Amino acid sequence: MKIGLIGLGKMGMNLLQNLRDHDIDVVANDLNADARTEATTYGASAAADLPALVAALPSPKIVWVMVPAGKPTQATLETLGQLLSAGDIVIDGGNSYYRDSVNRHAALAEAGIHFFDCGTSGGQSGARHDGNFMIGGDAATWPTIEPLFQAVAQPDGYLFTGKPGSGHYLKMVHNGIEYGMMQAIGEGFDVLSHSDYTYDNAAVAKMWDHGSVIRSWLMELAQAAFEQDPELSAIKGVMNSSGEGAWTVEEAIRLHVPTPVISSALMMRYRSEQTDTMTGKVVSALRNGFGGHEMVKQ
Numbered sequence: 001m002k003i004g005l006i007g008l009g010k011m012g013m014n015l016l017q018n019l020r021d022h023d024i025d026v027v028a029n030d031l032n033a034d035a036r037t038e039a040t041t042y043g044a045s046a047a048a049d050l051p052a053l054v055a056a057l058p059s060p061k062i063v064w065v066m067v068p069a070g071k072p073t074q075a076t077l078e079t080l081g082q083l084l085s086a087g088d089i090v091i092d093g094g095n096s097y098y099r100d101s102v103n104r105h106a107a108l109a110e111a112g113i114h115f116f117d118c119g120t121s122g123g124q125s126g127a128r129h130d131g132n133f134m135i136g137g138d139a140a141t142w143p144t145i146e147p148l149f150q151a152v153a154q155p156d157g158y159l160f161t162g163k164p165g166s167g168h169y170l171k172m173v174h175n176g177i178e179y180g181m182m183q184a185i186g187e188g189f190d191v192l193s194h195s196d197y198t199y200d201n202a203a204v205a206k207m208w209d210h211g212s213v214i215r216s217w218l219m220e221l222a223q224a225a226f227e228q229d230p231e232l233s234a235i236k237g238v239m240n241s242s243g244e245g246a247w248t249v250e251e252a253i254r255l256h257v258p259t260p261v262i263s264s265a266l267m268m269r270y271r272s273e274q275t276d277t278m279t280g281k282v283v284s285a286l287r288n289g290f291g292g293h294e295m296v297k298q
Contacts, residue, residue: 001025001147004053005044006076007066007094008035010292011120014127015066015093015152017042021129022151027056050076054083061088062145066120069096069243077104077115086112089145093118093133095244098169105137105164114141117164119171122154123290130154134174136167169251176248176262179241182286183265185218186279193231193278202226221289222282229285236296237280239272240287 002025005016013035019026020043028039029047036046047053054061061084067073073094080090090113092101101117108115116137126132131153135142142160149158161167192199205223209215225232245266252259272280287293 001062002027002058003148004029004047004057004061004063005066006030006050006053006063008032008039009066009068010124011093011127012066013038014124015064015131016044018128018131018152019148020044024148024151027053029053050079051083054080059085059087060144061085062091062148063089064091064093064148066093069094069100074100074104077108081108081111081113084111084113087114089114089116089141091116091118091135091145092168093120095119095171095175095242096168097243097247098165098172101136101168102165114138115164116142116145117166117168119167119174121171121174122157124292125290126154130157133158134161134167134170135159136161136164136169138164172244172247172251175244176252176259179245179248179265179269180261181216181218182283183261183268183279185214185222185286186282189222189282190278201230217290218286221286224289225282225285232278232281232285234298235281235284236298237272237277237284238296239269239280239283240293240296241266241269245269 004027005012006029008016008028008030016026016028016039026044027047028036028044029050030036040046047056063080065073065076067076073092073096077090090108096117105115114137116135119134121132133149133153135158139162161170189201202223205219205226209219209223245262249259249263249266284295288295
């Protein structure tokens with residue numbers, strides 16, 4: 001199988017290596033020339049622009065897009081809509097808003113192009129090995145691309161969710177849950193830091209990750225962060241957000257579904273922009289651990 005991959009950032013470059021590990025030929029493109037050069041060191045071929053990428057692919061052409069959500073994704077898909085032909089396939093693996101994905105599916109369908117919205121979880125390490133994917137789109141075309149996900153996902157780590165938009169919708173809710181989980185972990189360590197007792201935060205996180213009810217990858221990441229900086233004193237407690245939590249809360253309001261934990265976690269993200277807290281430090285460190293998201297240094 002041979003596919004095109006657009007976007008060689010933190011997630012895209014790791015995904016490229018994952019694809020190459022499974023003998024999937026990749027034609028890679030990125031605006032950054034150095035990234036294109038790096039892609040060739042992993043056995044991919046580099047395309048200087050999107051016309052060259054499309055021209056290098058066999059039919060039906062499969063193009064996986066891993067660029068930032070919003071305008072970059074929209075511009076990329078509009079260009080692909082002009083370059084691809086009926087029967088070709090586009091996968092959007094970014095954190096796009098599900099309503100945008102529904103609209104993009106309809107727009108590309110007018111040209112006979114099959115569009116799949118793919119929520120990607122597991123952070124950079126998941127993109128590199130054993131990822132997690134939630135995919136919506138055309139059921140009849142799904143078997144054509146399923147081997148890609150069988151190759152790069154963890155066993156039972158991908159799910160075809162059906163209707164267009166359903167993959168990104170599921171990822172949106174997933175990220176809302178993630179907000180609540182990280183907020184609870186951060187608050188727990190905040191209580192410990194204000195108590196009359198002296199705790200080794202890294203040791204606590206390690207112990208909780210071995211057999212306790214709250215053991216998780218997030219707890220493992222907390223341990224790693226505290227081992228590097230026991231009080232996380234080098235970073236500010238600013239918890240940036242990329243939008244999915246807000247989308248989840250907006251959807252919950254639309255559906256009249258109470259989501260007090262996720263809503264509160266979202267509000268605390270906004271509050272962290274104003275005040276430095278241990279909660280914010282922990283969540284910031286966790287986001288950096290699993291996704292390489294930038295931390296605000298002291």
